[in-house]
Amino acid sequence: xxxxxxxxxxxxxxxxxxxxxxxxxxxxxxxxxxxxxxxxxxxxxxxxxxxxxxxxxxxxxxxxxxxxxxxxxxxxxxxxxxxxxxxxxxxxxxxxxxx
Amino acid sequence: xxxxxxxxxxxxxxxxxxxxxxxxxxxxxxxxxxxxxxxxxxxxxxxxxxxxxxxxxxxxxxxxxxxxxxxxxxxxxxxxxxxxxxxxxxxxxxxxxxxxxxxxxxxxxxxxxxxxxxxxxxxxxxxxxxxxxxxxxxxxxxxxxxxxxxxxxxxxxxxxxxxxxxxxxxxxxxxxxxxxxxxxxxxxxxxxxxxxxxxxxxxxxxxxxxxxxxxxxxx
Numbered sequence: 206x207x208x209x210x211x212x213x214x215x216x217x218x219x220x221x222x223x224x225x226x227x228x229x230x231x232x233x234x235x236x237x238x239x240x241x242x243x244x245x246x247x248x249x250x251x252x253x254x255x256x257x258x259x260x261x262x263x264x265x266x267x268x269x270x271x272x273x274x275x276x277x278x279x280x281x282x283x284x285x286x287x288x289x290x291x292x293x294x295x296x297x298x299x300x301x302x303x304x
Numbered sequence: 305x306x307x308x309x310x311x312x313x314x315x316x317x318x319x320x321x322x323x324x325x326x327x328x329x330x331x332x333x334x335x336x337x338x339x340x341x342x343x344x345x346x347x348x349x350x351x352x353x354x355x356x357x358x359x360x361x362x363x364x365x366x367x368x369x370x371x372x373x374x375x376x377x378x379x380x381x382x383x384x385x386x387x388x389x390x391x392x393x394x395x396x397x398x399x400x401x402x403x404x405x406x407x408x409x410x411x412x413x414x415x416x417x418x419x420x421x422x423x424x425x426x427x428x429x430x431x432x433x434x435x436x437x438x439x440x441x442x443x444x445x446x447x448x449x450x451x452x453x454x455x456x457x458x459x460x461x462x463x464x465x466x467x468x469x470x471x472x473x474x475x476x477x478x479x480x481x482x483x484x485x486x487x488x489x490x491x492x493x494x495x496x497x498x499x500x501x502x503x504x505x506x507x508x509x510x511x512x513x514x515x516x517x518x519x520x521x522x523x
Contacts, residue, residue, distance in 0.1 A: 223318060227322050231325060231326040232325055232326060234417075239413050239416045243325055243412070243416075300311050
């Protein structure tokens with residue numbers, strides 16, 4: 206049997222990145238400010254985690270404007286969704302194996 | 305090994321975030337209570353006009369002309385229109401204030417994806433219902449105004465329940481049932497209206513306040 210710990214995704218080893226993915230999997234699009242309020246983070250902190258997820262191509266970034274203000278919206282990619290679900294399945298296996 | 309409790313903690317985090325981002329759970333019980341009180345006050349003020357103890361036309365001379373040319377502005381010339389508008393706005397504003405305070409406390413955006421979905425879900429049946437009411441008044445079918453208010457509002461609540469506290473659907477079902485019953489008690493519309501919009505909001509609001517807000521303060 207494969208050790209379920211090996212199936213856990215390192216990218217999701219962080220509470221903030223996990224939080225971002227959780228919000229994106231149930232919403233078609235979430236904008237930067239809303240994520241900031243949901244996760245109670247500073248701009249810089251949130252931006253760096255979003256960048257990591259973007260680099261792995263787990264999330265899709267859409268830059269836009271509302272009036273003159275920039276408005277960046279995020280959505281989950283097919284890859285991101287697959288990886289997140291695998292991560293959840295691995296967590297589930299881990300809990301089961303220990304019962 | 306505490307890997308298990310760690311995984312459970314992680315899953316709990318994920319679940320909480322999914323809930324927080326997809327359901328608007330900052331709807332305060334006090335919003336229900338305040339909206340209910342506004343409705344009761346509105347019904348109390350409207351009572352003498354509805355049951356003919358006072359003339360509901362503001363300016364009778366203008367009304368004669370308006371009635372002859374079938375002018376829609378006759379609506380603005382009735383006390384009942386302004387009482388209804390005042391009741392609706394005061395209920396909406398007071399409900400918004402308590403929910404706004406709660407969402408600030410919990411750090412949930414008051415104007416986010418989830419609250420927009422709630423507003424759209426309640427709003428769609430209400431706007432359609434509003435147009436329907438307008439035509440009912442046009443035909444002078446005043447007896448069906450209260451039932452239609454209750455039914456369309458109830459449908460809106462049931463529709464919105466999947467995006468906010470799911471218990472709101474019980475309030476919705478109650479409004480729909482009250483609305484349907486009241487269709488066979490024409491003439492008692494204002495009583496049904498006061499029970500549905502006044503009493504039921506207050507009962508629901510207190511229940512929600514105890515279930516979510518009070519318990520949280522105790523913990």
